[in-house]
Amino acid sequence: MTELRHRGTTENDLQHQQSEDKGSESEGKAEKDGASDSESKPDTGPPGVPVPADDTPEVLNKALSGLSSRWKNWWVRGILTLAMISFFFFIIYLGPMVLMLIVLCVQIKCFQEIIHIGYSVYHSYHLPWFRTLSWYFLLCVNYFFYGETVTDYFSNLVQREEPLRILSKYHRLISFAMYLTGFCMFVLSLVKKHYRLQFYMFGWTHVTLLIVVTQSHLIIHNLFEGMIWFIVPISCVICNDIMAYMFGFFFGRTPLIKLSPKKTWEGFIGGFFSTVVFGILLSYVMAGYSFFVCPVEFNSDRNSFEVDCEPSDLFQLQDYALPAALESLTGWPTLRLYPFQIHSISLSAFASLMGPFGGFFASGFKRAFKIKDFANTIPGHGGIMDRFDCQYLMATFVNVYIASFIRGPNPAKVVQQLLALRLDQQLHIFNSLKTHLTERGLLEEEMWEK
C-alpha cells in the first residue's frame, strides 16, 4: 500500500480550505512535488513527471463540499475503499471466468500505467513505433502464458478441436516467432539520435512485463487450484493494509523506515497480529464451501467452468491436540481446525512481513521518478498499481507455496506428456509404475504373464 500521504494529517491542508473544488487537490500535490525537490539535485537528468488532474467525480465532491479538506479526503478514500471491496465480492460471486477477465484487465491497466510513466520520464512520446512495440510485446507474452494455461487446464477441449491442437503443439515456436518479430522491428526502428532512449524504453518494457504479466499469470494458476487460493491471499494483503493503517492511526509513534515516513512499528506489528487472526477466521468461513475449495475445471461437455469435487484433506475438519500449556489456559483438550487454517497462518505472516517490502519498493520507485501516484484512476487512492503493489510478491509466494507444500504436479499435464511419448517409452514407464505401486501395496500381484 502506498504510504499515507500528508493529505489527511498535515496542517498545510487546512490552509487550502478556501477552495473546496478540484483545484485544492492539485495544489496539494504540487506542493508535495516541491517538497521532494530536495532530493532531486544529484539526479541529473529527466525532469519530474507532470501531475495529472484530479478526477474525483462531481457527485462526491458536491456531497462532501461542506467538510474540511482533511475529512473530505478521508471520506473519499473510505467510500472508494468500500466500493472496491464490494466490487471484489461481486465478481467472486460471478465465478472463475469473470475473475480471469478482471485479472487480465487489471494487468493491462497496470502495464499501461507503468509504461506511461516511462514515456513521461523520458519524453519519448515521439519515438517512432514505441507505443506499438510495447503493446505488441504485452500481447506476445500474454499469448505465450495464456496458451500454456489453456494447454494445461483445457486439454480435453484442445484435443478435440483441430486448429487448437496444432496451435498447442507448436505453441512455443509460434510464441517465439512472434517475439522475434517484435525484436526485429525494434532493431529496425533504431533511429540515430535516439538510441539510448529506445534502449531505455525497451528495458523498461521488459522489466514491466516481467513484474506485471508473469505474476498475473501466477494469480490465475492459483485460481485454478481453487478459488480459496485466490481470495484468501488477496484478502490478507488488503486486511494488512487496512489494519496497519488503523493501528498506525490510533497508536502510531515510532517510524518504521525512512523510505515511507508514515509507516510505524505499531502499525506494522498490530497489522501482523490482526492479519493472522483475520486469515484464520476467513479460512474457517470459506473452507466449508465446495465453491471455493475445489479446483476449477472446464467441463467440455457443457463448455463451462465448474467447481465440483470431493474436498481434499486440507479442507476437512481435523482434531488437533493442544500442547499442555495451552490446554490449561483455555480448558479445551483438542481443537477442531481445517488444516488449511494452519496454511493460512503462513500466508498471513508472509503478507504482513514481506508485503510491505513490495509497498516500499513502489514508494522508492515513485520517489525516484518524483511522482505522487502511478496514475489517477481511483479517486483518493491513485492508480491501479498503487493498490496492487503489495499483491505481486504475494501471488508468487502463494504459487511457490502451493507447488512446494500442497500439491505435486498437475496430473492432467503428466498424462498429456505421457501420451506424447513413444510407445516403448510408455511401456517402460508403465512397468516402473507397476513396480512402484506394487511395492507400496496399492496393487496386488496379478497374473500378468503366462
Place this chain on the structure above:
Amino acid sequence: MTELRMRGRGADPDSVSGNKEAAGEDRLGLAGGEGDGDRESNAGTPEVPPSTVDNTPQFLNKAVEGLNPRWKNWWIRGVLSLAMISGFFMVIYLGPIMLILVVMTIQIKCFQEIIDIGYRVYHSYELPWFRTLSWYFLICVNYFFYGETLAEYFGALVQREDSLQFLVRYHRFISFTLYLAGFCMFVLSLVKKHYRLQFYMFAWTHVTLLIVVTQSHLVIQNLFEGMIWFIVPISIVICNDIMAYLFGFFFGRTPLIKLSPKKTWEGFIGGFFGTLVCGFILAYLLAQFQYFVCPVEYNSETNRFTADCEPSDIFVMQKYTFPFAVQNILTWKTVNLYPYQIHSVVLSTFASLIGPFGGFFASGFKRAFQIKDFADTIPGHGGIMDRFDCQYLMATFTHVYIASFIRGPNPSKVLQQLLVLQPEQQLSIFNAMRDRLRDRGILPPAAM
C-alpha cells in the same frame, strides 16, 4: 558479430605504427567521432569513458611489429580467431562436464561485462551494496536453473542422497526465498539521494540476467539433448560471421543497414549460402559419431557422463527421392542423407537471417552508450559479449526447435512427476495406461 571497426580497413597508413597506442587512439578517435551525433538527445546521462588499455600480449606485438597497422590488426584478429576455434575443439574433446563449466564461465564473464558498463554509465561505483546485490542475484538465478537441471537429469543420483532429495523437493521455495532476501536487501539499501540510480541498476541487473543467464541454461539443455545440438548451432553462427566477413571483404558494395555501416548485402547473402553449405557438411560429418549424437546421460554407477545409445531416427541415413525437375538437372534419382542435415538447413537459415539482428542489437546498444566494445578481454576482438552476441538468439531458437519438432517430453522427467503424485492419482493413471497399452497390443489382453 560486431561490425567491422575501421581498424582493419580505413586507418591512416601514416598514423603511429608498431606500438600499443595506435590501437588505443583509434578507439578514442572513433568513439568521439561517431558519438557526437546522438549526444543531444541523451538528456543527462554522461557517456562512458572509453577504456584505453590495450592488452595484446607483448609477443604478438613484437611478431607483427614491422607491418602496416591495417595488416597488423588483421593478423592479430586472425591469430586470436584461430586460437578461439582451437580452444573450442579442445573443450569439445574434453567432454560434457568441461563444456558445462566453460558455458558457466562465459556466462559469468558476460554478466560482469554488462554490469560493468552499467556502473560506468551511471557512475554508480560508490552505491552501497550494489555490486554485492548484482552478484547475489546472479547466484540466485543460477542456483534456480542449475537446480532444475540437476533434478531432471540426475534423477538417479538425487534419489539416493537424502539431503539432495530435500533440496529438490523444496527447490522452488528455497530459490524464491533466496531471491526475496536479495529483494529485501535492495529495498533496505535505498539511499535518499540515489533512488533513481539504484532503480536503474536494479533493472539493468534484471534485464542482463534475463538475457544472459536464461539463455546460457538453454544452451546447457541443448547440450544434454546431444552434443551435436550444441556444436552445430554455435559453429553455424561462427561460420556465418566469418563467411559474411569474407564475402563482404571481397565483394562488398551495397550497405545493409545504417546501424552497422560495414555490413553489406553481398556479405549477407553470400554468408547465407556459405553457411548453408557449411552447416550441411558439418552435420554430415558429426552425425556419424555416437559421441556427438546421443543424449548425455549421467551414469550413477560410474559417476560419469556417458553418451551411449542407439542413435535415433534422425541420425540414421535415409534415401530421399528428388523431385523430377531436380532429377533432370543432376541426373541423380535419390540421395542418401541424414534427416538431421535437413534440420541443419533450418538452423543455418535462422543463423544467417536472424542472427545478424542480435549483432545489430548489440551494435545499437554500444552506440547508445557510446562504447566501442563491451570489454577488452580478447585482443583484437573486444569482450566476450562481442563474440557471443549473436549466439543468444540461436540458443533459444535451437531449444524451441528441439521442443517443437524433435523430441517429446523427457521420459525420466515424466516418470519422476508420476512418482510424486498422490497414490490414488497414480492408480487411476496406471489403470488408464494399462487399458491404452492393451488396446495398442503392447500388453497382453486381460486374462478375464
